[in-house]
Amino acid sequence: LYFSPVIEMISESVIRISLPIYFLIFFGYVFLYRSRQVSKNIGKSTMVLPKDGSSQAMIGLFFKIVHYGSVVFCLAFAAYPTLTNFLGELGWMTGPVFKYIGSALLILAFIITVMAQNTMRSSWRMGIDNETGSELITNGLFAYSRNPVFVGLIMCFLGLFLIVPNALTLLFVVLEYVLIQIQIRVEESHLEKSHGVAYVEYRSKTRRLI
Numbered sequence: 001l002y003f004s005p006v007i008e009m010i011s012e013s014v015i016r017i018s019l020p021i022y023f024l025i026f027f028g029y030v031f032l033y034r035s036r037q038v039s040k041n042i043g044k045s046t047m048v049l050p051k052d053g054s055s056q057a058m059i060g061l062f063f064k065i066v067h068y069g070s071v072v073f074c075l076a077f078a079a080y081p082t083l084t085n086f087l088g089e090l091g092w093m094t095g096p097v098f099k100y101i102g103s104a105l106l107i108l109a110f111i112i113t114v115m116a117q118n119t120m121r122s123s124w125r126m127g128i129d130n131e132t133g134s135e136l137i138t139n140g141l142f143a144y145s146r147n148p149v150f151v152g153l154i155m156c157f158l159g160l161f162l163i164v165p166n167a168l169t170l171l172f173v174v175l176e177y178v179l180i181q182i183q184i185r186v187e188e189s190h191l192e193k194s195h196g197v198a199y200v201e202y203r204s205k206t207r208r209l210i
Helices: 004-042 055-079 081-086 096-123 148-163 167-195 197-205
Strands: none
Touching: 004 055, 004 096, 004 148, 055 081, 055 148, 055 167, 096 148, 148 167, 167 197
16 A cells, blocks of 8 residues: 555656657557558558648648647646646546556557558558549458548547546547548548449448447
């Protein structure tokens, strides 16, 4: 019992240090390293989100805000742990059980995302690619979910919220989920036009998320 506060303090310190490292590795692998590998294979950038004033461009902008925002938050939280006092901390969710579940979700999110990207191979894109065709991926995790990468992203932000429950991390979860739901529907329309009946059949027997 005497050592419990000390152990808890060490655990909190490990979490604060680990979170920014995790998100930098997660986003670094998913959006930088993996994208660069695919870009070399296909001879063009995988970043195909437009930079005009279209709805797709706005979706891409808000995705960047949420993702960059989460990294900035984790870095700030690591340096200033009392930051959560000013962000509407949900005290009833600060127990160890929530942190364990959140940590498990972060680990599972990374595994799922990496596996899904490896399955996609050269079909990986960030946005709608109207110029270069890609194959319809239906194997691996895609046999159980049409959007396993998005499942991984949702789990990632949900894990962050459970570990550091406050109004800002809850906002990250809500925004990420809403943006993903919008992006999924845009991609579904594109895939149906690109793959026709094959995609319609795949969609009819495979869940959108989980």
